[in-house]
Amino acid sequence: MRSLRALALASLVAAALVLAAGGAVAQAPTVKIGYIPSDSFAALYIMADRYLTPAGITVQMVRMAGGAEITTQVATGQLHVGGAGMGAAGFNAVAAKLPIEFIAPLHFGYLEDYFTVRKAVWGTEVKRIADLKGRTVGLNTRGAAVEWMLDQVLRRDGLTIKDVQVKIMPFPDMVPALESGAIDAGILTEPFPTLAEDKGVGVRPLTRPAGAKAIPITAAFWNAEWAKANADLAHKVMLGYLRAVRDLAADGGRGWSEDRNVDLMVKYAATKKELVKKARSHVADPNLELDTSTLDSMQKLNADLGYLKYTEFLSAEKLFTFTYRDRAVKELGRR
Amino acid sequence: MSRGPGWLAQHWLTVASPVALLIGWEVASAVGLLREAFFPRPSTVLVHLRRLVADGTLLGHALPTLSRIGGAFALAAILGVVTGLAMGLWRRLREGLDPVFAVVYPIPSVLFLPFVSFLVPRGETALIVTTAATSFFLIAFTTTEGVRQIDPLVVEAARHYGARGRRLFTAVLLPGALPFIFTGLRLGLGYALIVVVAVEIVSASRGLGALLWLSWQVLKVEDMYATFLVIAALGAVLSYGLAALRARLLPWAQDVAER
Amino acid sequence: MALAVPLGLLALWELLARLAVVSPRYFPPPSRVSTALVDGFTEGDLGGETLVTLTRLALAFALAAVPAVPLGLLMGMVKQVREAVEPYIAVLFPVPKIALLPFLMILLGVGEPAFVLTGAISAFFQITISTLAGVQTMDPRLLDVGRNYGAHGARLFTRVILPAALPAIFTGLRLGLGLALVAIVVVEFIAAKSGLGHLVYRHWQTLSTPQMYGAFALVGALGLLLTRGLRALQTRMLVWQEDPGRL
Numbered sequence: 088m089r090s091l092r093a094l095a096l097a098s099l100v101a102a103a104l105v106l107a108a109g110g111a112v113a114q115a116p117t118v119k120i121g122y123i124p125s126d127s128f129a130a131l132y133i134m135a136d137r138y139l140t141p142a143g144i145t146v147q148m149v150r151m152a153g154g155a156e157i158t159t160q161v162a163t164g165q166l167h168v169g170g171a172g173m174g175a176a177g178f179n180a181v182a183a184k185l186p187i188e189f190i191a192p193l194h195f196g197y198l199e200d201y202f203t204v205r206k207a208v209w210g211t212e213v214k215r216i217a218d219l220k221g222r223t224v225g226l227n228t229r230g231a232a233v234e235w236m237l238d239q240v241l242r243r244d245g246l247t248i249k250d251v252q253v254k255i256m257p258f259p260d261m262v263p264a265l266e267s268g269a270i271d272a273g274i275l276t277e278p279f280p281t282l283a284e285d286k287g288v289g290v291r292p293l294t295r296p297a298g299a300k301a302i303p304i305t306a307a308f309w310n311a312e313w314a315k316a317n318a319d320l321a322h323k324v325m326l327g328y329l330r331a332v333r334d335l336a337a338d339g340g341r342g343w344s345e346d347r348n349v350d351l352m353v354k355y356a357a358t359k360k361e362l363v364k365k366a367r368s369h370v371a372d373p374n375l376e377l378d379t380s381t382l383d384s385m386q387k388l389n390a391d392l393g394y395l396k397y398t399e400f401l402s403a404e405k406l407f408t409f410t411y412r413d414r415a416v417k418e419l420g421r422r
Numbered sequence: 423m424s425r426g427p428g429w430l431a432q433h434w435l436t437v438a439s440p441v442a443l444l445i446g447w448e449v450a451s452a453v454g455l456l457r458e459a460f461f462p463r464p465s466t467v468l469v470h471l472r473r474l475v476a477d478g479t480l481l482g483h484a485l486p487t488l489s490r491i492g493g494a495f496a497l498a499a500i501l502g503v504v505t506g507l508a509m510g511l512w513r514r515l516r517e518g519l520d521p522v523f524a525v526v527y528p529i530p531s532v533l534f535l536p537f538v539s540f541l542v543p544r545g546e547t548a549l550i551v552t553t554a555a556t557s558f559f560l561i562a563f564t565t566t567e568g569v570r571q572i573d574p575l576v577v578e579a580a581r582h583y584g585a586r587g588r589r590l591f592t593a594v595l596l597p598g599a600l601p602f603i604f605t606g607l608r609l610g611l612g613y614a615l616i617v618v619v620a621v622e623i624v625s626a627s628r629g630l631g632a633l634l635w636l637s638w639q640v641l642k643v644e645d646m647y648a649t650f651l652v653i654a655a656l657g658a659v660l661s662y663g664l665a666a667l668r669a670r671l672l673p674w675a676q677d678v679a680e681r
Numbered sequence: 682m683a684l685a686v687p688l689g690l691l692a693l694w695e696l697l698a699r700l701a702v703v704s705p706r707y708f709p710p711p712s713r714v715s716t717a718l719v720d721g722f723t724e725g726d727l728g729g730e731t732l733v734t735l736t737r738l739a740l741a742f743a744l745a746a747v748p749a750v751p752l753g754l755l756m757g758m759v760k761q762v763r764e765a766v767e768p769y770i771a772v773l774f775p776v777p778k779i780a781l782l783p784f785l786m787i788l789l790g791v792g793e794p795a796f797v798l799t800g801a802i803s804a805f806f807q808i809t810i811s812t813l814a815g816v817q818t819m820d821p822r823l824l825d826v827g828r829n830y831g832a833h834g835a836r837l838f839t840r841v842i843l844p845a846a847l848p849a850i851f852t853g854l855r856l857g858l859g860l861a862l863v864a865i866v867v868v869e870f871i872a873a874k875s876g877l878g879h880l881v882y883r884h885w886q887t888l889s890t891p892q893m894y895g896a897f898a899l900v901g902a903l904g905l906l907l908t909r910g911l912r913a914l915q916t917r918m919l920v921w922q923e924d925p926g927r928l
Contacts, residue, residue: 152874155639156791162641163460165790175640183459183643230640253627256886257874267706267888393479394640435764460787518686525687528904530863532870533878533897536885540707616777620867623779624882631780638783646787650780657775 117145118324121157121169123227124150124356125258126277127194127305127369128170129343130331132351137334138327144320148355152257153228154305161310162187168309168324172232173385175394177308181406182397186311188408190325191332192377195301195370196276199293201233202240203280204272205265206290213271216244216292223252225261225273230394232304233274235385240274240293248392265289277366278358285362301370303377306407314411325415329375333422336373343368373422375412379403462644471648480652483633487622487656490546490629491614494553498610502558503603506565507591510599516566523559531556531617535625549626553618557610564609568602569595608664615660619653630656709891714898717891727880731899734865734876737793741800741861742854749805749857750850753812758842763813770806778803778864782872796868803864804857811856815849816842851918855911862907866900877903 120135122128135146151157154171161169162185170193171177180187204213213219219241226233238248254270261273266288275283283289307328314321335342342348349363356363379402386400430437444464450456451463458466474480509516534555539548572595580594622631630653637645691711697703698710705713721727756763778799785795819842827841869878877896884893 151791153639155641156786159641159787160790163787163790165792179641180459183641185459185641228639229636254886260883260886263887263889269886269888389640394636394642396642396644433764435761436768439765440768521684522687522690524909525901525905528859528862528908529897529901530867530870530878532867533881533900536881536893537897540704540890612775615775616779619777620779620871623871631777634780634783638786643787646783650776650784653780654772654776657777658772661775662771 117147118168118320119147119149119166121149121151121160121166122355123153123157123171123258125279126343126352126356126363126366127196128355129335129348129352129369130193130328130371131168131170131307132355133331133334133348134324134327136351136354137347138330139324142323142327144323150355154231155228158187158308161308164310164313166310167313168307170305170307172228172305173303173382174228174231174234175389176230177306178386178389178401178406179394179396181401182395187308188311188314188411189306189308189406190408191307191328191375191412192303192372193305193307195372195377196304197295197299197301197370198236198240199291199295199299200280200367201236201274201276202272202291202293203261203265203275203283203289204292205268205270206283206288207268208271209290209292216241217246219272220246220250221252222271223254223269225254225256225264225270225275227258227261227274228255229253230389230392232385234392235388236302236304237274238388239384248388262286262288277369278356278362281362281366282358285365300378302381311408321411322414325411326418329412329415329419332371332375333373333419335369336371336422340368340370342371374416377403382406460643462647467644467647467651470644471651474645474648479633480648483628483630483649484652486626486628487618487630490550490553490618490622491611491660493546493550494614494618495557495611497550498554498557498561498614499607501554502561502606502610503565505558506562506603506606507569507595507599509562509566510569511595523562527556527559527563530620531613532620532624535621539625549618549621552621553614556613556617560613561603561606561610564602564606565599568599568606571602572598604668608661608668611664612657612661615653615657706888707890709894713891714894718895718898721892721895727895727899730875730877730880730896731903734869734878734903737797737800737865737869737876738858738862740797741865742804742858744797744801745804745857745861746808746854749808749853750812753809753850753853754816754842754846756809756813757816757846758838770809773802774806774810778860779867779871782868786872791872796865796873799868800861800865804861807860808850808853808857811853812846812850815846815853818849819845848915851915855908855915858911859904859908862904 118139120131122131132148135148139146149160149166151160151169154174155176157166157169157171158176158180160166162180164186177187177189181189204219213222224237226237228234234248234253237251237253241247241250251272254264256264256270258276258279261270261275262279262283264270265273265283266286275289280289280291284291309321309324333342334345334348337345344364349360352358352363353360382403383400386395389395390398390400447456447461448463448465451458451461451466462470471480505519509519531552535548535552538552538555542548542551576598577590577594580590585593618629619631619634622629623635626632630649634646634649634653637643637649694703694708695710695712698705698708709717718727752762752766756766781802782795782799785798789795789798823841823845824837827837832840865876866878869876870882871878873879877900880896881893881900884890884896
C-alpha cells in the first residue's frame with residue numbers, strides 16, 4: 088500500500104507542476120518584439136529602449152535564433168513585432184494570407200561585408216570563389232536572405248548555391264567554426280565578420296566596387312491582427328521605429344557607430360563595444376524605402392530551390408504594407 | 423485477420439471516431455474556426471500530397487529515407503544478432519560489454535551523429551551508421567536475452583546427443599532465440615525510422631525528415647502535413663507490417679514484447 | 682570486473698589520442714574530456730544546462746503521466762472509450778514524435794511549450810499503452826473474487842483493478858520517462874538553444890570536441906541513472922510482481 092501512496096503523492100506533485108506551468112503563461116499586455124542578436128537589428132533595439140519604453144509602453148524583447156522562427160511567431164501572434172532576413176518563410180506567409188504585415192525595410196548592406204572565408208584556406212586551397220565548389224559554407228538559416236546572398240556571391244565566379252555544402256548554424260557559432268575548419272566560408276553579419284578578422288580566423292576577400300548600392304536584407308513586420316486591434320499602439324511603434332532608423336541613418340550613416348546606439352547593440356547582441364565600433368556599418372534608409380528589384384531576384388532563387396508555394400512573384404506593394412510607414416513619414420517629414 | 427460486417431458492427435466507434443474528427447476538421451477549417459493557413463483542410467492536404475507525388479518531389483525524398491532505413495537496418499541486424507548471440511553464449515563478453523552498452527544505449531542516436539561524422543566519411547555513410555546505432559543495441563539486447571532464456575536442459579540434452587559447434591548453433595540456439603531476435607528486429611526497424619527522421623532534420627538536404635523540416639522553415643504548411651502523413655504511413659507499415667510478417671513466418675512464437 | 686572493459690576502452694582511447702594515432706582534435710583523450718566536464722561545472726554553466734534539460738524532462742513527464750494513466754485505465758475499463766481512442770494511438774504511436782515538433786512550433790511558437798510537449802507526447806503514448814495493457818491482462822479471476830467480496834464501483838477500482846495494473850503502470854512510467862528524455866534531448870539538439878542536447882550540437886558545430894564529448898557523456902549518465910535507477914526502484918517497490926516490461 089505504501090507504493091500506492093507514493094504514486095498518489097507523485098501524481099499530486101505532477102499536477103501541481105502542470106498547474107504552475109499553466110499559470111506562468113498568463114501575462115499582462117505588452118509589445119513583444121522578436122530579434123536575432125546582431126547589429127542588423129539595431130533599429131529594433133533603439134526603438135524599444137529609446138522610444139517605446141520611455142513612452143510608457145511595456146516592451147518585451149524576445150531573443151530568437153532565426154528569421155523563420157520569428158516569422159512564424161509573429162504570424163501566430165505569439166510575437167507582435169519582429170524582423171528577419173527577407174526570404175521564403177515571409178514570402179509564403181504573405182502569399183498564404185497569414186496575418187503578417189511587412190511594414191518597412193530593417194537594414195541594408197553590401198555582400199562584400201558579409202562574405203567571410205576561413206583565413207587558413209584563403210590564398211592556399213581557396214584562391215578564388217570558384218574554389219569553394221564542394222566545400223562547406225555556413226548559413227544561419229535556410230530559405231532566407233543569407234541564402235540568396237551566398238548565391239549572389241557564388242554566381243560572381245560561376246557557381247551557384249547548389250555547388251557548395253551548406254551547413255546551418257547560428258551566426259555566433261560561425262567564428263569558432265571558421266577557426267576549427269568546420270566551415271570554409273560563411274555569410275556572417277556584423278559584428279561577427281569583424282570578430283573573425285580580429286581573431287585571425289577569417290577574411291573578407293571581396294572589395295566593394297565604387298558606387299555600389301546597398302541591398303535590402305532584412306525587413307520589419309508585425310502581426311496584422313494585432314496592428315488592427317491596437318491601431319494607436321501600432322502607429323506609435325511605427326513612429327518609434329522610424330525615429331530609431333533615422334538615429335542610425337543620421338550623419339550619412341554615422342549613427343551606426345554613435346556611442347548611444349552602439350551601447351544598445353552591445354546590450355542586445357551581447358558583444359564588445361570596441362568590436363561594434365570597429366565593425367563595418369550597415370545601412371539604413373531614413374525614409375524606409377527600398378529598391379524592389381532585389382525582391383524579385385530573391386523570389387526567383389527561392390522559386391528555383393522549390394521553397395515558394397506560389398508561382399507568380401509578389402510585387403513590393405503586395406509584399407509590404409506601406410500605409411503605416413507613409414503615415415509616420417508624413418508626420419515626421421521626409422528626410 | 424478477416425473483418426466482416428460483424429466486426430464493423432461491434433467496433434463501429436473505431437471507425438467513426440477518426441472519420442468524425444476529419445470531417446470536423448474539414449468543416450472547422452472551411453468556415454474559419456481553424457486558421458486554414460496553419461490547419462489546412464484534410465482535402466487540401468490530399469491535393470498537395472497528390473501534387474508532391476505527381477511532380478516526383480515525394481519520391482525524391484522518400485527513396486533516400488527508405489534506402490537509409492534499409493542500410494541502417496541491415497547493418498544493425500547483422501552486427502546486432504552476431505553480437506547478441508556472442509554475448510548470450512559467452513558470459514565473460516556479456517559482463518564486459520554490459521556496462522558499456524548500459525551507458526551508451528539510452529543516448530539518443532542523433533547525438534552520435536557528430537561522433538560518427540568524425541569516424542566515417544561524411545554524407546550517406548555517416549547518416550546510415552548513426553541511424554543504425556539504437557537499433558543495433560536493441561537487437562543485440564534482445565538477442566542476448568533470447569539466447570539466455572533457452573532452457574539449459576535443452577542445450578544439455580542436445581549436447582548429450584552429440585550436437586556441437588555449428589549444429590548446436592543452428593539446431594538449438596538460433597531457433598530457440600528466434601522469437602526474441604524477431605522482436606528485436608521489429609523494434610529495431612521502428613527505431614531506424616524514428617532516428618532517420620531526426621538525423622535527416624539535422625543533417626540532410628534530401629529525405630522525408632529534411633522535407634518536413636524545410637517545409638516548416640519556409641512555411642509551406644500544406645507540404646508539412648502531407649510529409650507527416652507519409653512518415654506516419656511508413657511508421658505504420660514498418661511496425662504493423664513486420665508484426666504481421668512474424669505472425670506468418672513464426673506462427674508458433676509469440677512476440678515477446680506482447681507477452 | 683564489470684568495469685574492466687569500459688576502463689580498458691577509455692585507457693586505449695587515451696593512449697591512441699595521446700600518441701596521435703587518432704586525431705586528438707576529433708577524438709580528444711578522455712582526460713581532456715573530463716577536464717572540460719569539470720571546468721564546465723565549475724566555471725561554465727554546464728550545471729545550469731543540465732538543470733534546463735532536467736526541468737524540461739520533469740515537465741514533459743508530468744504532462745504525459747497525469748492524463749495518460751487515467752486514460753489508460755479508462756480505456757481498459759470502458760470499451761467505448763477504448764474503441765474511440767485506439768485508432769489515434771495506433772496511428773501516432775509508431776510515428777517519430779520529433780516529426781510533430783514543427784506542428785507544435787506552429788501551434789505554440791518556437792519555445793518551451795513546444796519543446797516540452799514533444800517530450801510529453803513521446804511518453805504519453807507509452808504510458809497509456811502500458812496502463813491499458815495492465816488492465817487488460819489482469820487475471821479476470823481477481824475481478825470475480827473482488828466482486829464476490831462485495832467490491833463494486835470505486836472500491837473495486839481502488840482495491841482490485843488499480844493494484845493489479847500498478848506494475849504495468851510503473852513499467853509504462855519508466856519507459857515513458859526514458860522516451861521523454863530521448864525526445865527532449867533530440868529536440869534540444871535540433872531546435873532549442875539550451876540544454877544538454879543543444880550543447881552537443883553547438884560544440885559539434887564549432888568543433889570544441891572535449892566539451893562535446895563531455896555533454897554527450899552527461900546525457901549517457903542521465904539516461905543510465907533514469908533507466909537503471911528506476912528499474913531498481915520498481916523491483917523494490919513492487920516486490921510482489923514480476924516486471925512485465927523487461928524489454
